[in-house]
Amino acid sequence: xxxxxxxSQTGWGLFFGRFHPVLVHLPIGMLLVAFVLxxxxxxxxLAILGAAVLPVxxxxxxxxxxxxxxxxxxxxSGGYDDGALALHMWLGIGVAVISVxxxxxxxxxxxKKSWLAVSGVMVLLLSAAGxxxxxxxxxxxxxxxxxPLGKKKTAAATLTGPPEEIKVYDQLVRPVLEQKCYxxxxxxxxxxxxRLDGIKHIxxxxxxxxxxxxxxxxxxxxxxxxxLSEDDDKRMPPKGKPQLNPQQVEIxxxxxxxxxxxxxxxxxxxxxxxxxxxxxxLQPSRGGEANPFxxxxxxxxxxxxxxxxxxxxxxxxxxxxxxxxxxxxxxxxAAAFGNREAELLLPLKSHIAWLKLSNTQVGDSxxxxxxxxxxxxxxxxxxxxxxxxxxxxxAASKSLMYLNLVGTKVTGKGLQALHQNKxxxxxxxxxxxxxxAEVTTLKQRMxxxxxxxxxxxxxxxxxxxxxxxxxxxx
Amino acid sequence: xxxxLIKEANEQAARYFSRRHFLQNCVTGxxxxxxxSLLGGCNLFSSSGNGGGMPQSLNPLDPKAPHxxxxxxxxxxxxxxxxxxxxxxxxxxxxxxxxxxQLCPQSLLEGKKFAFIRGVPKMLGPQxxxxxxxxxxxxVSDYMPxxxxxxxxxxFLKAVQTDQFNHGPAQLFMHTGSARLGRxxxxxxxxxxxxxxxxxxxxxxxxxxxxxxxxxxxxVWGSGFLPSVYQGVQCRSKGDPVLYITDPDxxxxxxxxxxxxxxxxxxxxxYEAFSDxxxxxxxxxxxxxxxxxxxxxGVMDISSExxxxxxxxxxQPGKESFANNCLLARKLVEKGVRFVQLFDWGxxxxxxxxxxxxxxxxxxxxxxxxxxxxALLLDLKQRGLLDETLVVWGGExxxxxxxxxxxxxxxPFLGRDHHAEAFTMWMAGAGIRKGVTWGETxxxxxxxxxxxxxxxxxxxxxxxxxxxxxxxxxxxxxxRPFRLTDVGGHVIKEIIS
Numbered sequence: 024x025x026x027x028x029x030x031s032q033t034g035w036g037l038f039f040g041r042f043h044p045v046l047v048h049l050p051i052g053m054l055l056v057a058f059v060l061x062x063x064x065x066x067x068x069l070a071i072l073g074a075a076v077l078p079v080x081x082x083x084x085x086x087x088x089x090x091x092x093x094x095x096x097x098x099x100s101g102g103y104d105d106g107a108l109a110l111h112m113w114l115g116i117g118v119a120v121i122s123v124x125x126x127x128x129x130x131x132x133x134x135k136k137s138w139l140a141v142s143g144v145m146v147l148l149l150s151a152a153g154x155x156x157x158x159x160x161x162x163x164x165x166x167x168x169x170x171p172l173g174k175k176k177t178a179a180a181t182l183t184g185p186p187e188e189i190k191v192y193d194q195l196v197r198p199v200l201e202q203k204c205y206x207x208x209x210x211x212x213x214x215x216x217x218r219l220d221g222i223k224h225i226x227x228x229x230x231x232x233x234x235x236x237x238x239x240x241x242x243x244x245x246x247x248x249x250x251l252s253e254d255d256d257k258r259m260p261p262k263g264k265p266q267l268n269p270q271q272v273e274i275x276x277x278x279x280x281x282x283x284x285x286x287x288x289x290x291x292x293x294x295x296x297x298x299x300x301x302x303x304x305l306q307p308s309r310g311g312e313a314n315p316f317x318x319x320x321x322x323x324x325x326x327x328x329x330x331x332x333x334x335x336x337x338x339x340x341x342x343x344x345x346x347x348x349x350x351x352x353x354x355x356x357a358a359a360f361g362n363r364e365a366e367l368l369l370p371l372k373s374h375i376a377w378l379k380l381s382n383t384q385v386g387d388s389x390x391x392x393x394x395x396x397x398x399x400x401x402x403x404x405x406x407x408x409x410x411x412x413x414x415x416x417x418a419a420s421k422s423l424m425y426l427n428l429v430g431t432k433v434t435g436k437g438l439q440a441l442h443q444n445k446x447x448x449x450x451x452x453x454x455x456x457x458x459x460a461e462v463t464t465l466k467q468r469m470x471x472x473x474x475x476x477x478x479x480x481x482x483x484x485x486x487x488x489x490x491x492x493x494x495x496x497x
Numbered sequence: 498x499x500x501x502l503i504k505e506a507n508e509q510a511a512r513y514f515s516r517r518h519f520l521q522n523c524v525t526g527x528x529x530x531x532x533x534s535l536l537g538g539c540n541l542f543s544s545s546g547n548g549g550g551m552p553q554s555l556n557p558l559d560p561k562a563p564h565x566x567x568x569x570x571x572x573x574x575x576x577x578x579x580x581x582x583x584x585x586x587x588x589x590x591x592x593x594x595x596x597x598x599q600l601c602p603q604s605l606l607e608g609k610k611f612a613f614i615r616g617v618p619k620m621l622g623p624q625x626x627x628x629x630x631x632x633x634x635x636x637v638s639d640y641m642p643x644x645x646x647x648x649x650x651x652x653f654l655k656a657v658q659t660d661q662f663n664h665g666p667a668q669l670f671m672h673t674g675s676a677r678l679g680r681x682x683x684x685x686x687x688x689x690x691x692x693x694x695x696x697x698x699x700x701x702x703x704x705x706x707x708x709x710x711x712x713x714x715x716x717v718w719g720s721g722f723l724p725s726v727y728q729g730v731q732c733r734s735k736g737d738p739v740l741y742i743t744d745p746d747x748x749x750x751x752x753x754x755x756x757x758x759x760x761x762x763x764x765x766x767x768y769e770a771f772s773d774x775x776x777x778x779x780x781x782x783x784x785x786x787x788x789x790x791x792x793x794x795g796v797m798d799i800s801s802e803x804x805x806x807x808x809x810x811x812x813q814p815g816k817e818s819f820a821n822n823c824l825l826a827r828k829l830v831e832k833g834v835r836f837v838q839l840f841d842w843g844x845x846x847x848x849x850x851x852x853x854x855x856x857x858x859x860x861x862x863x864x865x866x867x868x869x870x871x872a873l874l875l876d877l878k879q880r881g882l883l884d885e886t887l888v889v890w891g892g893e894x895x896x897x898x899x900x901x902x903x904x905x906x907x908x909p910f911l912g913r914d915h916h917a918e919a920f921t922m923w924m925a926g927a928g929i930r931k932g933v934t935w936g937e938t939x940x941x942x943x944x945x946x947x948x949x950x951x952x953x954x955x956x957x958x959x960x961x962x963x964x965x966x967x968x969x970x971x972x973x974x975x976x977r978p979f980r981l982t983d984v985g986g987h988v989i990k991e992i993i994s
Contacts, residue, residue: 314566339694342562344964349566355695355833376566405880427881451881477879481643481809481871491860493851493910 040096047090047115047156053083054122054149058142065139077129084122091119101230103159104211111159114152121145159211186302187290192222196278199271200225203260222285240279249275270301277301314343316400316424322348322374329370336364343376349398351377358383365389372396381405381427387413394420400446406430411437418443429477430454435461442468453477505973556781557726557774558700560692563964568928569887570694571830572687572959573837575823575870577862578668578711579844580892582913583921584942585855586863588655589627589636592940593898597622601899605943612662612915613847613903620941621900624856624911633932640863643871649932650874650883651925652992656936656945659894659952662915664712664845667893670952672717672838674981681721681972683956684836686981687963688727689720690970695833697792699785702829702837703729707817709842718838722974726778729838732825735817738797742790753790757783796832799824810872820869827876830886841866844892847901848912855896855911874925887927887962889955895920898941919945922955927962928994935991950989957986961993 057080064073094115098108125141128134157165189195200219206212208219217229225245228234236242248259249272260266267275278284281292289302313319325348330340337357343349352368352375354360361384368375375396380389381403390413393402400422409428414437417423423446434456441447442465450472452462462476584590601618625638628645635648661667666676673680681689684701693700703718711717718729732738744753761780768776799807799821800814807813811820819841826837843862845853852858870890877883896913919938925931936948957967960981967986971978 314568317566339560341560341694343566345562345564347562347566353694353833356697403881425881425884429880449881449884451879453879453881475879475881478805479809479875479879481646481868481875484642486639486642486864487868489864491857493854493857 036096037100040093040098040100043090043093043097044160046086046093047153049086050083050090050118050122051149051153053079053086054118054142054145057083057125058146061139061142077126080122080126080129084119084126087115087119087122091115101216104213107155107159107163107211111152111155114148114155117148118145118152121148161206163211187288189289189302191278191281191287191289191292192283192285195274199267199274203265203267203271206264207260225283235279235283238280238282240276243279246272246276246279273298273301317343317347317349317376318398318400318422322398324348325350325371325374329367332367332370336360336367338364338367340371348374349376350374351379351401353379354383355379355381360384362386362389365392368392369395373398375399377401379403380407383407385409387416390414390416393417396420398422401425403427404431405451409433414438415440417441420444420446422446424448427451428455432456434458435465438465439468441472447472449473449475451475451477501973505976557724557777558688558693558696558781558785560694561690563691564966564969565964567962567964568885569926569959569962569964570885571833571835571837571882572684572887572889572963573826573830573839573873574683574959575839575866575888575890576668576671576711576717576841577844577866577890577892578709578840578842579664579846580667580894580896580915580920581844581862582846582855582859582896583655583919584623584896584898584913585625585640585859586638587636587653587921587923588919588938588942589638590623590898590938590940590942593620593942594622596620596941605899610662611897613901614897614899614914615902615905618897618899618902618914620898621855621911621913625860631932633934635932635934640860641867643867647871647874647925650878651888651923651931652929652933652935654922654924654936654948654950654955654989654992655919655934656938656948657891657895657920657922657950657952657955658945659917659920662894662917664893664915666713667915667917668711668713668717671891671893671955672713673719673721674953674956674983678716679721680979681723681727681981682716682718682729682838683959683981684718684729684838685720685723685727686970687836687960689723689972690960690965691835691963693833693835695792697785697788698796698829698832698834699730699789700835701727701729702834703731703840704733704822704825704837705731705840706819706822706842707735711840711842717840722979723972724774724778726781729836732793732797733817735815738793739789742786742793744790750790753787757787792832796828797825799828806876809868809876811868819866820872823869823873824876827873827880827882830877830882831880846896846912847903847914848908848910849903851910853910853912855913857910877926883926885927887929887959888925889922889959890924891922891955892920898943916943918943922950924958924992929962930992930994933992935989948991951985951987953982953986954989956981958989958993961988 057076060072060076060079063069064071064076094112098112121141122145125138125145128138128141204219207214208217210218210220213229215229215231217234218224218227225234231244234243234245240246248257249267251258253262277292277295277298281287284291294302330350333340333352336359337354338360339353339356341351341353343351350371357364360380365385368378369392372395376398378393378396378399378401382405384407385404386408387410390409393399394416399420402420402423402425405427406429408431410432411434414433417426418440423444426447426449429451430453432455433452435458438450438457438461441450447469448471452474453476455476457465457476462474466474584593597620599620601620603617606617623638625640627636627638629635630637630645631649633649635653637645637648659667659670661670661676669678670676672682684703688700691700701718715731718731720726720728730739733740737743744750761783764776764780767773768780799812802812802824806824810824812818812824813821819839822839826839829837841862843852844859846855846859847853848855874883874888877886877888895916897916899914901908901912901914919942936950937946938944939946960967960970967980967982967988971980973979
């Protein structure tokens with residue numbers, strides 16, 4: 024088997040066969056021109072073109088026959104889907120036969136009326152043969168994949184979700200194979216009799232045997248060939264094709280070494296320091312420690328309609344980060360934002376993390392709506408009409424950590440309600456109606472909360488006004 | 498990759514495509530115009546719904562989300578142009594005092610280059626008295642008595658290093674990440690990345706204390722190769738807050754509105770035809786300028802602040818001063834301005850005259866900033882804004898432990914030369930650890946021995962607190978992505994909580 028294969032891989036037959044892709048384009052062009060000339064010559068004023076049809080046709084027919092021969096020789100090298108190959112072959116032969124037939128009809132001026140019809144059929148066959156030829160080399164979704172209308176196939180570049188839950192084959196290995204290997208190892212084009220588009224096919228192996236050797240990457244063709252010298256004939260992907268990058272090679276190696284499981288997740292497998300680095304690089308950057316003001320659980324994307332309702336009244340709604348479903352809301356350009364507008368926050372309930380309503384018209388009744396936002400961690404209510412009456416609602420705001428009540432009418436009495444809020448960490452009360460005695464009580468009742476009432480002063484120092492100059496000579 | 502290159506090439510081409518070029522290439526030019534008008538039918542951006550302004554999605558100042566949730570909503574960067582002496586403010590070196598007036602050992606001078614020191618200079622002991630302050634026990638001199646009370650709010654970086662010892666290049670390096678002209682400033686990068694939260698104010702405002710402007714000129718708040726809409730807007734605390742912002746006589750606001758609308762309509766057609774991003778900049782600048790005519794005088798007017806605040810900062814309305822700028826910085830941040838850049842001047846203490854003597858002029862400079870910076874921190878704190886505003890303080894480099902001996906001669910006053918190898922900066926607020934000192938210099942404050950921080954590390958840390966991975970905030974120019982931190986930059990994790 025191997026010996027036979029070697030011979031056929033280097034014979035003169037294969038050499039000529041490889042001219043097939045060059046040759047096929049001649050008949051395609053020539054025969055198409057012949058058809059066009061034929062059709063144009065029907066027009067009275069262009070009848071003279073009829074004389075050109077036969078030479079073009081002869082040239083096309085000869086090249087079609089040559090392309091068929093070369094194509095047959097190429098097909099002997101194997102590695103193609105039999106069904107598609109047969110279809111392409113017979114359509115090609117059909118084109119050759121019909122073009123020769125047309126030459127004969129033209130040369131001897133037989134059945135003159137049928138010429139155009141016959142060349143029409145020839146063009147149809149030609150198109151079909153061309154299409155299946157393309158399918159053989161590029162795969163059957165080559166055309167449609169570029170269609171802008173269809174659903175896009177996304178190759179997972181970065182991974183979302185907890186890193187431990189990543190499915191090794193589905194999310195790490197398969198995208199690599201899809202990107203770099205499927206092109207030649209698919210249903211239509213089985214180079215080396217090998218399909219890699221599916222775990223079952225990978226396990227089956229190719230005509231040279233299995234490509235996986237249990238947990239031994241160095242013995243498995245699927246890995247071995249990736250790291251051969253680039254000039255080696257067995258190197259995969261072959262010289263000139265897009266190569267795997269080192270990270271992708273590392274993923275394949277690790278997957279095979281860990282048993283090439285079709286279902287395992289990252290946490291099931293032993294992680295080497297090298298793969299650890301690869302896995303980290305695939306994770307979207309979180310930039311150091313997690314932000315304490317963002318809930319740990321992920322949120323889905325907010326509905327555009329709800330966001331637009333707020334933006335229509337001048338309120339800025341921004342994701343807290345590019346990939347986050349949590350939003351920060353700022354009403355800095357919406358001074359008219361009041362209690363009624365606060366209702367518009369509720370549809371975004373599960374998304375609002377930070378809310379800035381400073382200097383707006385909101386009052387106590389808005390706080391009832393605000394308290395219903397389960398993930399709200401930062402709330403700015405500076406210089407609003409909020410009073411003691413609204414504060415009990417905020418006691419139930421379960422994630423609220425930062426509360427800014429600067430310049431409001433709240434007093435120590437109203438703030439007593441907040442001691443039930445266990446999440447609260449910082450409360451700002453500068454220019455509010457809280458008295459120093461009340462602050463002392465509040466600080467005792469809420470020892471974990473940083474209460475800032477401001478009104479800072481600096482000591483007056485002699486040096487504040489002292490200007491240092493050169494000492495005058497006495 | 499290639500798509501980005503094509504996009505960049507198109508933008509570059511658009512930038513160089515003037516009316517003259519258009520006329521020169523009339524035939525192809527008209528062909529292109531015809532094509533774009535044909536394509537205009539399928540232009541996603543050509544329809545707009547907000548009253549003749551530019552489509553929302555195209556406004557380059559629209560707020561954008563950072564890479565990850567930010568700790569800082571705003572940055573106030575206090576730059577002491579001229580480079581303050583760390584040895585009289587924060588870096589306490591008793592050993593240096595012992596060496597005072599002795600000749601500098603050769604080992605320190607070998608292979609070193611100084612801006613002005615020639616031959617063998619004398620060592621200059623600290624000219625201030627130091628004490629430890631606060632719970633953290635940070636050293637601060639009696640030049641900064643008020644600020645000494647704030648040490649438990651800040652993180653000191655004692656071993657910052659730069660590679661430039663002349664003011665212009667060092668300032669450029671500190672603010673644009675490159676000692677050469679042409680790169681965008683930190684504020685421009687931040688505005689490019691985040692846009693402006695307040696649509697009535699610019700995202701990046703610059704305030705200078707009057708007197709000298711920074712040696713590096715306006716490039717330290719320029720936009721470099723970024724669209725010019727991201728450059729810093731210089732506001733003044735005296736006279737018109739922004740030059741030419743008031744309407745001329747005979748021009749009422751309605752007429753102003755209509756003329757800006759008309760100009761923007763024309764510019765929109767221009768953009769549809771040539772897709773030059775600078776046209777977008779122009780449209781949004783016109784719109785912003787119109788809005789600023791109302792918003793800026795309000796926010797820039799400090800006279801309405803209560804007496805308590807004026808007393809705290811030491812402000813005098815109508816004057817051009819660092820104190821006024823500190824108060825303005827607080828007001829701007831309160832209004833959602835993203836990046837406020839303050840430049841003070843006169844810190845170049847060479848000792849050539851009494852104003853540049855470390856024991857006289859520099860001490861006066863310290864007095865000028867001490868109260869206002871402390872007031873700024875306290876005021877931000879009491880308003881709950883320090884929690885989300887990053888305050889950065891520093892110069893473009895530090896000063897030598899040796900006394901300057903310009904041209905090898907003894908100087909009339911005590912001064913220090915430029916020193917790039919170790920100087921002090923500090924940061925506060927917005928998730929920066931409180932009361933931390935990171936980095937150490939040797940016993941005379943000449944070299945950094947521990948916790949060295951590069952200029953790009955400062956940038957990386959500022960961007961980090963704003964929610965950016967400094968390696969990913971990039972802009973394509975000249976065929977490659979550029980970033981503020983060039984090929985360097987490490988987030989200073991030690992000072993982040």
